[in-house]
Amino acid sequence: MFPSDMNSAQDAGRVSTSGMVLFPVQFTWIHGGRSVFLSGSFNGWTELVRMSQVEGCPNVFQVVCAVRPGCHEYKFLVDGEWRHDERQLHKNGEYGVVNTFETLPIPAEVPQVQPRSEILSNMEVDNGLLHRISAVTLNQAMPRISEEDVQASRHRISAFLAAHTAYELLPESGKVVALDVDLPVKQAFHILSEQGIPMAPLWDFSKGRFVGVISASDFILILRELGNHGSNLTEEELETHTISVWKEGKAYMTGQVDGHGRPIPRHLIYAAPSDSLKDVALKILRNGLAIVPVIHSSSEDGSYPQLLHLASLSGILKCICRYFKNCSPSLPILQLPIYAIPLGTWVPRIGESSSRPFAMLRPNASLTSALNMLVQAQVSSIPIVDDNDSLLDIYCRSDITALAKGRAYTHNLNEMTVYQALQLGQDSNTPYETRIQRCQMCLRTDTLHKVMEQLANPGVRRVVVVEAGSNRVEGIISLTDVFKFLLG
Numbered sequence: 001m002f003p004s005d006m007n008s009a010q011d012a013g014r015v016s017t018s019g020m021v022l023f024p025v026q027f028t029w030i031h032g033g034r035s036v037f038l039s040g041s042f043n044g045w046t047e048l049v050r051m052s053q054v055e056g057c058p059n060v061f062q063v064v065c066a067v068r069p070g071c072h073e074y075k076f077l078v079d080g081e082w083r084h085d086e087r088q089l090h091k092n093g094e095y096g097v098v099n100t101f102e103t104l105p106i107p108a109e110v111p112q113v114q115p116r117s118e119i120l121s122n123m124e125v126d127n128g129l130l131h132r133i134s135a136v137t138l139n140q141a142m143p144r145i146s147e148e149d150v151q152a153s154r155h156r157i158s159a160f161l162a163a164h165t166a167y168e169l170l171p172e173s174g175k176v177v178a179l180d181v182d183l184p185v186k187q188a189f190h191i192l193s194e195q196g197i198p199m200a201p202l203w204d205f206s207k208g209r210f211v212g213v214i215s216a217s218d219f220i221l222i223l224r225e226l227g228n229h230g231s232n233l234t235e236e237e238l239e240t241h242t243i244s245v246w247k248e249g250k251a252y253m254t255g256q257v258d259g260h261g262r263p264i265p266r267h268l269i270y271a272a273p274s275d276s277l278k279d280v281a282l283k284i285l286r287n288g289l290a291i292v293p294v295i296h297s298s299s300e301d302g303s304y305p306q307l308l309h310l311a312s313l314s315g316i317l318k319c320i321c322r323y324f325k326n327c328s329p330s331l332p333i334l335q336l337p338i339y340a341i342p343l344g345t346w347v348p349r350i351g352e353s354s355s356r357p358f359a360m361l362r363p364n365a366s367l368t369s370a371l372n373m374l375v376q377a378q379v380s381s382i383p384i385v386d387d388n389d390s391l392l393d394i395y396c397r398s399d400i401t402a403l404a405k406g407r408a409y410t411h412n413l414n415e416m417t418v419y420q421a422l423q424l425g426q427d428s429n430t431p432y433e434t435r436i437q438r439c440q441m442c443l444r445t446d447t448l449h450k451v452m453e454q455l456a457n458p459g460v461r462r463v464v465v466v467e468a469g470s471n472r473v474e475g476i477i478s479l480t481d482v483f484k485f486l487l488g
Helices: 004-014 116-121 135-139 147-163 185-195 216-228 235-240 243-253 277-286 313-323 367-376 397-410 418-424 432-438 448-455 479-486
Strands: 023-029 036-040 052-054 057-067 070-078 081-083 090-093 096-103 124-126 129-131 199-204 209-215 291-296 306-312 381-385 391-396 462-466 473-478
Touching: 023 036, 023 070, 023 096, 023 473, 036 057, 147 277, 147 313, 147 479, 185 199, 185 216, 185 243, 185 397, 199 243, 199 306, 209 216, 209 243, 209 291, 216 243, 216 367, 216 397, 277 291, 277 306, 277 313, 277 479, 306 313, 313 448, 313 479, 367 381, 367 418, 381 418, 381 473, 391 397, 391 418, 391 462, 397 418, 448 462, 448 473, 448 479, 473 479
Parallel strands: none
Antiparallel strands: 023 057, 036 070, 052 057, 070 081, 070 096, 090 096, 124 129, 199 209, 291 306, 381 391, 462 473
16 A cells, blocks of 8 residues: 555645645544554555544544645554544545545635634534534543533623723833834834834824824735735835825725725724723724723823723733632633633544635745735634644744844745744744744643633733644634633
């Protein structure tokens, strides 16, 4: 089954082309054995992938592999004997009876987005509490708590957030960077990079108020727009375009204009120091924001505003963890393992239908494909994996600011790899393997409380769920996922 002339097929399965995404798929064998391996057409039938025994389930073995789009065949090598799973789709193939599956050929430039309602429809409901049933739970008891305990836990957290204000988020000391709308885009880009911040509020001197924010997403759109027109970005172009000009052009580009073709005014979403933490969290969730400026004005008409802080879900979560640190056992939902909760985005199982593929990229994928995926799929990060599908790093929207170093944004982004882009944000003497420390990881058996404590750390917006030992990616849980679950 492993002819030497199939090396080219194996190589093809290991290289991520710039325009195609790799899809992680979870394979599961539930029929026991001492040693179980997996092989298939996705790796050219030239490699045996060892499957891990699930803790507490001696008959269940699983592994996550990244595959390219298309129809695939696979079989299991169980204690030296080739077998297929009768419970899954199967057919007669070149190597006897083989199991089959298909992944959709979705290029990185046009990934699909699954609505929240569809995500929930793929989850099982038990006693009113949604449970995400994973392949691990085939022979494993699912932790259960009553609907009353779930609602009681949510009520206590909601009551805490409603009783505390945004003022409590303010640090004892610190600085908040704001930019003038008449500042050239180039300078704004470099300021965000130098200050190590992903976004900044915008001040309009003529209006005497804050009018919006500029973020890493703006720079991603700028680079993509110029790239779509077949031209490389130059310093002169960035120097002559102010932030206000870009914002107006962005409105036309995204169709945010009225019937007369004029940009529709957008009001800044902000919070007052007296607003409750719950109101701040809901503003962030409902408007799809990363931060909300906390602004104070001593006058009734809102003049002379003072920018006090940039409120985020991370800061609010830190307050929750600090308050309930010594009484988390009294909140049953915090003790649930994350695999038992409708939380985050997970690698699909074989036979599981999903219109939103969980995509990953190899380090040699082009930066253009990563930027296109971030924008089109409306995700904030993409896992970067090695040839064994183990997590190496994660490319985030905010990483775009690293292109300001050495004016890398003037280069052809189609010729820059994700690896090279990530290196820009790291010390040149730092080994690539140690960049895994940049990624916050957890196991599917970790409790919600443990994941919340990780997400409460400054600068952390997501946690990657990995397989124990191999670090193969199984899912991603973000701050937004946690708050949507906690607030119901």
